Amino acid sequence: MRPGIAQTCSKMGKYFLIVYALASVIYTAHYFYTTYDRTSTSEKPLSAFAHVEPQNRHVQQEHLRGFSSNVNWASGQDVVQSVSEDFILSKVFSDAMGPSNVMSYYYKASSSFEQEDITMSTLVTRNRFMVLSRLASHYKGPISAAIHVNDDETKELVLQELEEMVATNPDVRKFVDIHLILDNFDRQFNMWRNVAKLFARTDYVMMLDVDFHLCTDFRQRIRTNPEIMDKLRSGRAAFVVPAFEFTVQDDGLNSTTFPASKEALIKEVDSGKLDMFHKSWLRGHGSTNYARWYPSQEIYQVDTYDFSYEPYIIYKKNGTPWCDERFIGYGANKAACLYEIYLSGVDYWVLPEDFLIHQTHKYLEEARRKERQYNRKLYSNFREEICLRYSRMFYSSGEWDTDRASNLKGECEKIRGFRSTMHASTL
Numbered sequence: 001m002r003p004g005i006a007q008t009c010s011k012m013g014k015y016f017l018i019v020y021a022l023a024s025v026i027y028t029a030h031y032f033y034t035t036y037d038r039t040s041t042s043e044k045p046l047s048a049f050a051h052v053e054p055q056n057r058h059v060q061q062e063h064l065r066g067f068s069s070n071v072n073w074a075s076g077q078d079v080v081q082s083v084s085e086d087f088i089l090s091k092v093f094s095d096a097m098g099p100s101n102v103m104s105y106y107y108k109a110s111s112s113f114e115q116e117d118i119t120m121s122t123l124v125t126r127n128r129f130m131v132l133s134r135l136a137s138h139y140k141g142p143i144s145a146a147i148h149v150n151d152d153e154t155k156e157l158v159l160q161e162l163e164e165m166v167a168t169n170p171d172v173r174k175f176v177d178i179h180l181i182l183d184n185f186d187r188q189f190n191m192w193r194n195v196a197k198l199f200a201r202t203d204y205v206m207m208l209d210v211d212f213h214l215c216t217d218f219r220q221r222i223r224t225n226p227e228i229m230d231k232l233r234s235g236r237a238a239f240v241v242p243a244f245e246f247t248v249q250d251d252g253l254n255s256t257t258f259p260a261s262k263e264a265l266i267k268e269v270d271s272g273k274l275d276m277f278h279k280s281w282l283r284g285h286g287s288t289n290y291a292r293w294y295p296s297q298e299i300y301q302v303d304t305y306d307f308s309y310e311p312y313i314i315y316k317k318n319g320t321p322w323c324d325e326r327f328i329g330y331g332a333n334k335a336a337c338l339y340e341i342y343l344s345g346v347d348y349w350v351l352p353e354d355f356l357i358h359q360t361h362k363y364l365e366e367a368r369r370k371e372r373q374y375n376r377k378l379y380s381n382f383r384e385e386i387c388l389r390y391s392r393m394f395y396s397s398g399e400w401d402t403d404r405a406s407n408l409k410g411e412c413e414k415i416r417g418f419r420s421t422m423h424a425s426t427l
């Protein structure tokens, strides 16, 4: 293990830096926003966004961008060092392609949220603005949306569409924090996921695809259930909301026609109208174990985890792994997030009464096949790396013989050579 300790330390140092940077960014944002008049603070005016300055008085949200381009590293009351925000963000997202212009709270929700609430953490592209708007009106709770906009000649139009969407729905202004990612790197889904999680304002987040309709009120059910809340607080459990889709795509166009109770859902499943999400790719959601779910009235633990499992989960924001930003494009990106979360010692539990239904839309298929092939290769190496890295971490932290390492042990022993490598290096 010797040669790796420095590496482990640097990794831990990196996580510490990220957390510290986040705290500093938020603190500074708050400080500048509350201390200075906006017009006098734009030392570095983001001229490209001048047209979305809130001249439109009907847009009530706070615009925090342009507040400062520096983050102050403080010791007590003293500013020790002033570092540019761009520089810090380049470190925060150093595994992604860059540079990116990340503007947190480009639109900030006017509501304040309870710490123990659940934020819908999601990615939105231009063609989904209305889907986000509907989600805001339906959920009426905290939403953290990462919106990627290409930094090209379409930018102005897209930002205008975004502003219109915000302006026309009071629920968006009330509940949705919008974080803008401006660059020319398409489909950096995991980086975008991390942006949405990073700036979420509550202790718990749900990693959600915005296309899914939240059919039941799991937010209320979770928050009033002490057993579930205790598990969430521990940071050692994530809750799966099972996902469904209509067998005839056109049935999935209008969410007001979707079942709103498990009983109604099961009727439609029995009649063949609805089925588990992506039945043709069983490994994606099969571990949820739908056959067990239908009659279930209690939460139950996922006991046949598969590395392709990619359920929609509610979990603790703090202390859980981030999504690996080296995954770009379709295939394996979400599964990689869930793999690392699982190996880090988070167990997956399935909620018995709640479910999501996919809202139909047209996919763009061209880019997908090549990217999937590329990511399959990357994912296979990634799993090996994660197994070794977390094994080392559990050894060093004295947790190898605890329950926390059991997900890792079960999963990593499937990797060829893992056992012998670990055996050799721990002697």
Ligand SMILES: *[C@@H]1O[C@H](CO)[C@@H](O)[C@H](O)[C@H]1NC(C)=O
Binding pocket: 254, 255, 256, 257
């Ligand atoms: C969705 O269905 C509801 C109820 O049947 C109907 O009132 C509404 O107009 C529909 N919406 C759309 C967009 O078709």
